[in-house]
Amino acid sequence: MTRRTWARLDNASNMFLAARSDADPKVFRMTAEMDHEVDRELLQTALDATFDRYPLYRAVLRRGVFWYYLQDSDLRPEVVDETQHTCAAIYQADVRTLLFRVVLHRRRINLEVFHALSDGTGALWFLTDLVTAYVRLRFPDEPPPDRDPERRGARIDGGPESVGANSDGSASGPRHELEADSFTRYFRTKDLSEPAGRGSAERSRGLSRVVGASTEKTYTVKGTRTPDNRTRAVELTMPAADVLALARAEGVSLTMYLTALFFASLRAAQEEPGDSSTLAVSVPVNLRQYFPSTSARNFFTTVRLEHTYGQGDDGLGAVCRNLDAQFRPQTAPDALAVRVRRFIRFERMIALRIVPRPLKDVFLGLINRASNRGLTVAVSNLGNIRLPQPAGAHVTRMLFHVSAVRPQFCVVSHAGALTISFTSPFSETEHIREFARRLSAEGIDVTVAAARVTEDELTAARSQHDEETP
Numbered sequence: 001m002t003r004r005t006w007a008r009l010d011n012a013s014n015m016f017l018a019a020r021s022d023a024d025p026k027v028f029r030m031t032a033e034m035d036h037e038v039d040r041e042l043l044q045t046a047l048d049a050t051f052d053r054y055p056l057y058r059a060v061l062r063r064g065v066f067w068y069y070l071q072d073s074d075l076r077p078e079v080v081d082e083t084q085h086t087c088a089a090i091y092q093a094d095v096r097t098l099l100f101r102v103v104l105h106r107r108r109i110n111l112e113v114f115h116a117l118s119d120g121t122g123a124l125w126f127l128t129d130l131v132t133a134y135v136r137l138r139f140p141d142e143p144p145p146d147r148d149p150e151r152r153g154a155r156i157d158g159g160p161e162s163v164g165a166n167s168d169g170s171a172s173g174p175r176h177e178l179e180a181d182s183f184t185r186y187f188r189t190k191d192l193s194e195p196a197g198r199g200s201a202e203r204s205r206g207l208s209r210v211v212g213a214s215t216e217k218t219y220t221v222k223g224t225r226t227p228d229n230r231t232r233a234v235e236l237t238m239p240a241a242d243v244l245a246l247a248r249a250e251g252v253s254l255t256m257y258l259t260a261l262f263f264a265s266l267r268a269a270q271e272e273p274g275d276s277s278t279l280a281v282s283v284p285v286n287l288r289q290y291f292p293s294t295s296a297r298n299f300f301t302t303v304r305l306e307h308t309y310g311q312g313d314d315g316l317g318a319v320c321r322n323l324d325a326q327f328r329p330q331t332a333p334d335a336l337a338v339r340v341r342r343f344i345r346f347e348r349m350i351a352l353r354i355v356p357r358p359l360k361d362v363f364l365g366l367i368n369r370a371s372n373r374g375l376t377v378a379v380s381n382l383g384n385i386r387l388p389q390p391a392g393a394h395v396t397r398m399l400f401h402v403s404a405v406r407p408q409f410c411v412v413s414h415a416g417a418l419t420i421s422f423t424s425p426f427s428e429t430e431h432i433r434e435f436a437r438r439l440s441a442e443g444i445d446v447t448v449a450a451a452r453v454t455e456d457e458l459t460a461a462r463s464q465h466d467e468e469t470p
Helices: 013-019 040-051 120-138 182-188 200-211 240-250 254-269 316-330 333-347 357-373 430-441 455-468
Strands: 006-008 027-034 060-063 068-071 100-105 108-114 232-239 278-286 300-308 377-386 395-402 408-414 417-424 447-450
Touching (some): 013 357, 120 278, 232 240, 232 430, 240 254, 240 316, 254 316, 300 333, 377 395, 395 417
Parallel strands (some): 377 408
Antiparallel strands (some): 060 068, 408 417
16 A cells, blocks of 8 residues: 655644634635626536646644644545535544645635635635636637736735646646645744843743733623524625725725725724723734745635724724734744744744644634634735636626634735635624714715524525426
């Protein structure tokens, strides 16, 4: 029997395994909404071809004595219908299964991924190749795309170099191998010792920053849990240029503007503001922007930003500029390198390395819960996605959202349409209504779509279906 390829999980993935729960299985969904009903058989053919170019996506998750690891498998994926709620659990202990699935629902091609396998950028590369292969099968008579190298592959404006299907629909140069770990490439070969002059007090404060501690009590959202722990998802779609103009008028990025708007909406929707006036946000940073990588595995870190109300100007413009002032220095390459190395030093501690994996899970889970206590919301912005032609011409919208242990929103735009997807473990949506209302007050045309999660909503949906069925 041939020995299978295996690789230890990267620095970020171990935390996802320790932090997963029934309410937050650490699954995210990326969607390409087409301009036609998707042909299931052609999508399966496209999936077979794309899958063969991604050795990473053949991996299953195994449990060792001390760490988890990925192992190559001979499993093959099949397109499935939308029968489960969004971001349902993928990984189950002792069940040998692929760590992603492709879900078809009418005009939507959904890629769901267990976060220990890949991050949003890596998943986007896979989805881009999948949609490109499908469109070439579905519309074989369309003229070939232009050969301008700037049009090759999916591009994220302001992000890494494009990686995806070539303009002729063939596989692009990089193969997304199982072993490729960019954390190892860029950080583990460097000096990971503590810089001189940093005492135990500074190291303690550094660990506090890692777990999301704050000098102020941070407001955390509470609510009514959904009946079966399904993710509450609400989609807002609007013209990208109009919202971007609002952010530019304040002199900040779109992410900072939307985060400040969310803070204001959350406070306005609170029935009882409570004792805490500090709101904090976790923002992932794609490390490929600073350390070139074609690995589809996780390669990101997060930064934490906060604003305390009642200590100065709390207007929307002031809040988003305050967040932006915190964000910029934290995302300088040197600052990011220091932060990532701090995690790696922690992971390589001798005391932790010899602890059995179940105890590591408990310890990392406690760190994750401490981090959650220091956060109000998480936000992720994939940016402006430009798909290669002819695929781009047949995709009307891109969407992106995640399972969530707290309120979270994800942002992505394509072809002029900006989609903001809110997810939460709670049934309440008052803060989302307030968010949409505030955008509408600025003249933004907002379209809202929400998944049903409560028993009353599901009953109403079933009744409507029965009435429409002859």
